[in-house]
Amino acid sequence: MFSIVLNIIGTLLHLYVAARLATLPAIGSRIAPRAWWSGVLFIWLVYIAGVHIGDEALDWRWWPGQFALTWLGIVVVMALPLLAVDIVTGFGAWWRAAVPALRGGAALAGLLLAAFALFQGMRAPVVVEHEVVLRNLPGALDGTVIVALSDIHLGAQRRSQWLGQRVQQINALQPAAVLMLGDLVENDPVRDARLAPTLRALEAPLGVWAVTGNHEFYGDVDATVREFQEGGVRWLRDRQVELAPGLMLAGIDDIGAAMRRGDKLTTGLARTLAVPAAAVAGTGTGTRAATILMAHIPATGVVDAAGALGVDLMLSGHTHGGQIWPFSYAVQRRFPRFVGAHDIGGMILYVTRGAGSWGPRMRLWQPGEIIKLTLRAPS
Template identity: 70%
Template sequence: MFSIVLNIVGTLFHLYVAARLYSLDAVRSRIPRRVWWVGALLVWLVYFAGVRIGDEALDWRWWPGQFALTWLGITFVMSLCLLAADLASGFGFWWRAHTQKIRALGAAAGVLLAAFALFQGMRAPVIVDQEVVMRDLPKALDGTVIVAVSDIHLGAQRRSEWLAARVAQINALQPAAVLMLGDQVEDNPVGRPLPGEPQLAPTLRGLRAPLGVWAVTGNHEFYGDAETTVREFEEGGVRWLRDRQVELAPGLVLAGIEDIGRRMRNEADYTSGLARTIPAPTNTATILMSHIPAAAIIEEASARGVDLMLSGHTHGGQIWPFSYAVQKRFAKFDGAYDVSGMMLYVTRGAGSWGPRMRLWKPGEIIRLTLRAPKISSQSALPNGSVPHGG
């Protein structure tokens, strides 16, 4: 069903862009109609084949799948700009003397925006710094640095070489612990993607974090063989928190819950995992990892005394204007929020899904510096935390 939708939507975008570009005098005067439309048909056939193959093949088939998603993203961005030009010119019914210029401006804007989105999607994720005051954090742990990364989507787009660059990027931050917030893989286990390419486990073992590397599952882990993916990452020294908690250091607890995506889709209760993981309100400094920033999980985590909740999944909308649709689904979808004294950080992730494009913001890796509350004569929030705005 999903591939059928992609075929229909992608075909409409493709035809609209091809028709509008060929309506430009600068194009029509240089390229014969038959040549243009034969070329458009060939590009569409590659797109159609790529949709049929999918985006997860790790052999030679990866490129038509990736082309299809990239072309879908490019034609979407260009369609937005060309449609804006058509609306401005009344689809050629008014301002006829300026229709060609307006349409040419729309085409140029579409090309530039698509190129910028590709650049933002392919560049290395930026490092975002965030300080977190935790009400019960021991003084001895003040200044502890934790790095969180989400939605790396290893697979056809991003493989061991890309991951190795992220490992070096993370190690340069000298974290005490590394937290992986779900959607580590696109669909299926990565294994050995291509002959001669480094395996995943040795790359993961390159992470340097004295308090360990920890992970929770995301919805994409379960689109493939989740248990094999779990084993692959365990071979690389990653430890999974699947509805359980550990003492990361004396006085600091790290908890993680299994992905709730399937339960949400089935409209089932999805807070039971959190209730098992943190069965009672806690007075210990606690970090919770939950891939999806669902409202009920956020509220329950705050009520149970969690100091810091970390999520991903939303990609920050990834390609504008989808950010508005994502925000309707998840009110807290990008950045830091104060939730009754608990800090929630929803990261837009280091990778991407679908087209390797981002409009407007690039991917990110979060460096969190934990702070013990300062005791002063000034008034403070009830639990000693500091407010954060999203």
């Protein structure tokens, strides 16, 4: 159903942008209508073929698949200024003498926006630094550095070489632990012999940890888990571990997969945090350990339940920060806390916009990010 709706939207936007560009004197005076619309039809056929072929295969099928995704992003971005001009001019009914110039300016603005979105989507993710006070963090762990990244979507667009560059970025931050927050693959296992040695190059004394996202379950999740385990990544699938004395790390499986099994939204969370953190840590002091929770999707029910269960810091991804404006408004309606830091009754929730992208390799406005978190004990 989703792909059908996406195809309809992509087709309508493609025709809309083509129709508006055809009215520009620079195009109408140089290209015959039959030639123009033949070209429009050809591009649409390539787009539809690419949608159905997909972009996962690393052979000739990669090109139409990538074209389809990129073209969808371009027509979305180009349609925005063209639609703004149509609204201002009553779809050409008002200020008729100025309409061609306004549409020409809107088309140029759309091209520049699309180019910027491509640049933001293809550039290296930026490092965003935060200091986070955890209410239960022991003083001995004050200053501990945690690096988190999400939504890298390894597959046709990003491979082990891209990941190797991210490993260099992460190691430069000298983290105690690296946390991978799901959607590590696009759909299928990476099946790249370079993946394991690339992952083993991560330098984190307290380990590299991961949770599943929804995209892991679109392919062979068990094979993906094994691939990353071969690189030294340890998965938290509805369980928690003692990361350091007084600091617990918990992780839950993708809630979408859990719900497809018939579980409730918070079943995995309740099972994971059923044992109090102090008991798991074995402190014997009665002092509660600080708890960090990794959960790919920042669903409101999970966020509220995590706060009620005494989690100190919850880390999520999934939303991509909206990725391409104005979709950010639709994402925010689904996930009110869809990007950045939020205080949930004393629990800090951080939702990262992710290091990679989904669909078009485009981002408007913000680039991808890697999060450096410096943990602070209460003063």
